[in-house]
Amino acid sequence: MRLELGNIHIKDVQFGEETKVESGVLYVNESEFKNLLLEDENIIDISIEMARPGESIRITPVKDVIEPRVKVEGSGGIYPGVLSKVDTVGSGRTHVLKGAAVVTTGKIVAFQEGIIDMKGPGSDYTPFSKLNNVVVSIEVKEGLKQHEHEKALRMAGLKSSKYLGEAGKDIEPDQVIEYETLPLLKSVEKYPDLPKVAYVQMLQSQGLMHDTYVYGVDAKKTLPTMIYPTEIMDGAIISGNCVSACDKNTTYHHLNNPVIHDLYEKHGKEINFVGMIITNENVYLADKERSSDWAAKLAEYIGVDGVVISQEGFGNPDTDLIMNCTKIEDKDIDTVIITDEYAGRDGASQSLADADPKADAVVTGGNANETIKLPPMDKIIGHIEVVDNIAGGFDGSLSEDGSIFVEIQAITGATNELGFNKLTSKGY
Numbered sequence: 397m398r399l400e401l402g403n404i405h406i407k408d409v410q411f412g413e414e415t416k417v418e419s420g421v422l423y424v425n426e427s428e429f430k431n432l433l434l435e436d437e438n439i440i441d442i443s444i445e446m447a448r449p450g451e452s453i454r455i456t457p458v459k460d461v462i463e464p465r466v467k468v469e470g471s472g473g474i475y476p477g478v479l480s481k482v483d484t485v486g487s488g489r490t491h492v493l494k495g496a497a498v499v500t501t502g503k504i505v506a507f508q509e510g511i512i513d514m515k516g517p518g519s520d521y522t523p524f525s526k527l528n529n530v531v532v533s534i535e536v537k538e539g540l541k542q543h544e545h546e547k548a549l550r551m552a553g554l555k556s557s558k559y560l561g562e563a564g565k566d567i568e569p570d571q572v573i574e575y576e577t578l579p580l581l582k583s584v585e586k587y588p589d590l591p592k593v594a595y596v597q598m599l600q601s602q603g604l605m606h607d608t609y610v611y612g613v614d615a616k617k618t619l620p621t622m623i624y625p626t627e628i629m630d631g632a633i634i635s636g637n638c639v640s641a642c643d644k645n646t647t648y649h650h651l652n653n654p655v656i657h658d659l660y661e662k663h664g665k666e667i668n669f670v671g672m673i674i675t676n677e678n679v680y681l682a683d684k685e686r687s688s689d690w691a692a693k694l695a696e697y698i699g700v701d702g703v704v705i706s707q708e709g710f711g712n713p714d715t716d717l718i719m720n721c722t723k724i725e726d727k728d729i730d731t732v733i734i735t736d737e738y739a740g741r742d743g744a745s746q747s748l749a750d751a752d753p754k755a756d757a758v759v760t761g762g763n764a765n766e767t768i769k770l771p772p773m774d775k776i777i778g779h780i781e782v783v784d785n786i787a788g789g790f791d792g793s794l795s796e797d798g799s800i801f802v803e804i805q806a807i808t809g810a811t812n813e814l815g816f817n818k819l820t821s822k823g824y
Contacts, residue, residue, distance in 0.1 A: 397486050397487050397576065397577055397624040397626050397627075398487060398574065398575070398576040398626070399470070399486055399487055399488065399489070399490065399574070399575050399576075399626035399629060399630070400469075400488070400489040400490070400572050400573070400574050400575075401489075401490055401491075401492055401572070401573050401574075401575065401629060402468070402489055402490070402491040402492065402564075402569030402571070402572050403492050403494040403569055403570055403571040403572070403573065404417060404491060404492065404493055404494060404564045404567050404569050404570060405420055405494050405495055405570045405571070406420060406421070406422050406493050406494060406495040406496040406528055407420040407421065407495065407528070408420070408421045408422070408448065408528055409421070409422045409423075409424065409446045409448070409496060409528040409529070409530055410422070410423055410424070410446065411423070411424055411425075411426050411446075412424060412425060413425060415428065415429065415559070415560065415563050416563050417493070417563050417564050417567050422464075422493060422496050422528070422530075422560065422563065423563075424444070424530060424560070426444055429444060429556070429559060430442045430444065432555060432559055433532070433534070433552050433555060433556065436548055436551065436552065437537075438536050438537055438540055438544060438545075438548045439534055439535070439536055439537075439548055439552065440535055440536065440537050441534075441535040442532065442533070442534060442535075442552075443532075443533040444530065444531070444532055444533075445531045445533070445777050446528070446529070446530060446531070447499070447512075447514050447528075447529040447531050447777060448514065448528050448529070449514060449515075449519075449525060449526050449527070449528070450514065450515050451514045451515060451775075452514070452515055452516075452773045452774035452775060453513075453514040453515075453773055453774070453775045453776075453777060454511065454512070454513050454514075454518075454770075454773040454775070454776050454777070454780070455499055455501055455511070455512040455513075455514075455529070455531055455776075455777045455778055456501065456509075456510065456511040456512070456776070456777075456778045456779070456780060456782065456783060456786075457501060457502075457504045457505075457509035457510065457511075457778060457779065457782050457786060458499060458500070458501055458509055458510045458511065458512055458641065458778075458808045459500040459501060459502070459505060459509060459546075459549045459550070459553065459638070460498075460499075460500050460549070460550065460553045460635055460646050460647055460648075461497050461498070461499050461500075461512075461524050461529075461646040461647065461648040461808065461809075462497065462498045462500075462553050462554065462556070462557040462646070462647040462648055462651075463492060463493065463494075463496070463497055463498075463557065463647075463648050463651050463652065464492070464493040464496055464497075464498065464557045464558075464560035464561035464563075464564070465490055465491065465492050465493070465557065465561045465630070465631065465651065466490065466491050466558070466561040466562050466564055466565045467485070467488065467489070467490050467491075467630065468488070468489050468490065468491050468565055469488035469489040470485070470486075470487040470488015470489060470490075471483050471484060471485065471487060471488065472484060472485040472630065473485070474490070474557075474558055474561065474630060474631045475554050475557075475558065475631040475634060476611055476612070476630070476631065476632060477609075477611035477612025477613065477632075478551075478554060478609065478612045478631075478634060479554055479555065479558055482611055482612065484627065485626075485627055485630035485631070485632055486624045486625075486626035486627035486628075486629065486630050486632070487626065489572075490629065490630055491561070491564040491565060491567065491569060492561075492564070492569075493560060493561060493563070493564050494570075494571075495527060495528055496527060496528050496529075496530065496560070497524060497527045497528070497529050497530070497648055498529070498530050498531075498532060498553055498556040498557050498560065499512065499524065499529045499530070499531045499532070500531075500532050500534060500549050500550075500552060500553040500556070501531060501532070501533050501534070501777060501778040501779075502533055502534040502535055502536070502549060502778070502779075503535065503536070503545075503779055503782075504779065504782045504785070504786070505542060505545050505546045505549065505605065505638055506542065506546075506605050506638035507638075507785050507786055507787055508638045508639050508640045508641065508644070508786065508787045509638055509641060509782070509786055510640075510641020510642070510644070510786060510788075510806050510807055510808035510809075510810075511641065511770070511783070511786075511800070511802070511806055511807050511808060512524050512525060512529075512807070512808050513525060513770055513773065513807075514529075514773075515773075516770065516771050516773070517768060517769075517770065517771070518768065518770045518807055521768070521804055521807045521809075521810040522807050522808050522809045522810060523809050524648070524808060524809060530556070530560065531777050531778075532552060532553065532556050533777060533778060534548065534549050534552050536548050536549075542605065543605060546605050546636065546638065547636075550634075550635075550636050553647070554634065554647070557647075575625065575626050575629070575660055576626075577624050577625055577626065577669070577670070577671055580670055580671070580698055583668060583670050583671075584668070584670070584699075586664075586668075587664060587668040590664070590666070590667055590668040591667055591668065591701040591702060592667075592668045592670050592698075592699060592700045592701050592702075593659065593667040593668065593669055593670065593700060593701065593702045593703065593704065594669075594670055594671055594672060594673055594695060594698065594700045594702075594703045594704075595625070595655055595656065595659055595669070595671075595672045595673070595703065595704050595705075595706075596672070596673045596674075596675060596691055596695065596703050596704070596705040596706075596720060596724070597653070597655070597672060597673070597674050597675070597705075597706055598675055598676070598677055598705065598706060598707050598708055598713065598716060598717065598720065599615040599633065599645075599674055599675070599676050599677065599708065600615075600637050600639055600644075600645065600677055600708040600709050600713070601614065601615035601616035601676040601677055601678070602616070602677055602678065602679050602709070602712065602713070603616060603679065605636075605637060605638045606637045606638070606639055606709070607636040607637050608633060608634070608635060608636060608637060608645070608676075608708075609633070609634050609636050610623075610632060610633055610674065611632055614636075615674075615676045616676050616678065616683075618676060619686070619687065619690050620673055620674065620675035620676070620687055620690040620691045620694055621673070621674060621694075622671055622672065622673055622674075622694060622698075623671075623672050623673075623674050624671065624672070625653075625656045625659075625660070625669075625671065625672050628650055628651070628653060628656065628672075629651060629656075631647070631650075631651065633650045633674070634647045634650065635647045635649075635650065639708070639709050640709070640710070640764070640787040640788065640805045640806075641786070641787065641788070641805065641806055641807060641808040641809070641810070642736065642761075642764045642788070642804055642805040642806070642807060642808075642809070642810035642811045643707075643708060643709060643710060643736050643761070643764065643805070643811055644708070644709075644808070644809075645708045646808070646809065649809070655704060655706055655734065656672070659704070667702075670698060670700060671698070673691055673694050673695060673703075675687050675688070675690070675691040675716075675720065677707075677708065677709060677712075677713040677716045678716065679712065684715060684716050684719055685719070687716070688716065688719035688720045688723050689723065691720050691723070691724070692720070692723035692724045692726070692727055695724050695727060695729055696724075696727040696729065700729055701729065701730065702729060702730040702731065702732070703724055703729060703730075703731050703732075704731075704732045704733075704734065705717065705720050705721060705724070705731055705732070705733045705734065706733075706734040706735075707733070707734065707735045710735075710736065710738050710748075710749070710764070711738070711749050712749070714735070714748045714749040714750040715749065715750045717733060717735060717748075717750070718748075718750040718751060718752050718755060721733050721752065721754060721755045722752050722754045722755070725754040726754075730757070731754075731755070731757065732757040732758070732759060733755055733757070733758050733759070734758075734759045734760075734761070735748065735758065735759075735760060735761065736760065736761035736762060736763075736764050736811040737760055737761070737762065737763045737764065738763070738764050738765055738805075739763045739765060740763075740765050741765050741766065741767055741803070743763055743765075743766075745765075747760075747763070761811035762804075762811050764788075764803060764804055764805035764810070764811050765803050765804075765805065766803065766804050767801065767802065767803050767804070768801075768802065768803075768804050768807075769799060769800070769801050770799060770800040770801075770802065771799050772797055772798030772799050773798065776798075780794065780798075781794070783800055783802070783806075786802075786806055787805055787806065788802045788803035788804065788805035788806030788807075789802045789803075789806050790802075
């Protein structure tokens with residue numbers, strides 16, 4: 397399967413009479429945009445603001461971050477099974493408003509939502525401080541259940557991304573990058589002397605708003621399966637969860653999965669990147685055993701020499717991570733695992749809730765319990781009062797002067813925006 401990504405570089409976002417892209421600027425018709433989102437009867441108010449790199453702006457609590465994209469050639473549409481028909485995507489051409497993003501915020505859905513600072517020390521920990529953000533603040537009707545609240549914000553973010561992405565449909569991209577994954581036997585035939593490597597991506601799916609959707613289906617209702625990496629670039633996987641901000645895979649992370657991009661970069665040179673296995677993260681032991689068995693079986697079946705395994709979340713999912721690692725290692729397949737750590741503020745605690753000697757090649761995102769002081773910002777978008785309650789915050793985190801003392805797990809994207817080009821630890 398071959399996909400072209402046409403990157404349209406966005407240097408600024410502004411309000412305008414028409415939603416369009418012109419000379420690197422994304423203009424947004426505010427009233428048209430609002431009216432689209434207010435079609436949801438559960439949403440009672442929308443405000444739209446811009447947050448650009450270097451501006452003294454703090455956004456909290458952050459629900460999701462999504463990159464505007466639109467399909468211009470090939471089957472299906474963006475976010476299949478959710479906003480488009482359930483057609484297989486990942487081929488043809490998709491245009492990307494590179495450098496722009498939609499950020500959704502509003503009253504807190506769950507305590508595990510985070511902070512984006514557009515300047516200052518906090519901005520160094522989040523990739524989203526480098527983007528031109530269209531921030532959509534969403535207020536829902538009184539008495540709405542938490543899962544309905546989460547869905548309203550999730551759908552509003554996806555609709556926003558699609559609406560803005562369509563502004564790039566007829567724009568000539570500044571850059572076109574091609575990604576291709578051949579059918580397995582053809583891939584092996586093309587690169588017979590390179591080690592065959594697959595990527596096992598663990599999807600957060602523990603319920604209670606810890607959900608991820610694959611072609612519109614909650615991942616906990618699925619079994620591990622294979623997927624073309626390019627399908628994910630078209631929105632086949634979207635975030636629907638409220639896990640800790642630092643290791644939450646936003647929809648932006650799925651669309652721009654750095655593991656996929658780094659493996660493609662090495663494909664045909666150092667490794668033969670033959671494809672992906674997606675698996676879920678479960679609550680009950682039997683479900684963990686079943687899914688890890690299937691992931692290992694699929695890795696063995698396609699005959700790979702090594703896999704890279706990434707995890708979303710921490711604590712309970714550490715067990716799924718180690719199960720996947722050890723069972724794949726037992727198939728005589730080398731593994732590299734990617735995780736973050738919760739080692740306590742002093743770094744002296746056990747980093748993972750589970751471990752095994754077979755997990756001997758690890759890429760770490762660092763200790764999420766480390767603390768940081770965030771200085772006051774001139775402007776707050778969202779609800780600053782939630783800072784004391786979000787994961788990584790505590791009673792007294794928010795000072796009277798507007799500064800915040802928190803663990804870095806409270807910063808959106810703090811530990812999962814890694815340089816994943818460290819996969820040489822097993823010789824790949």
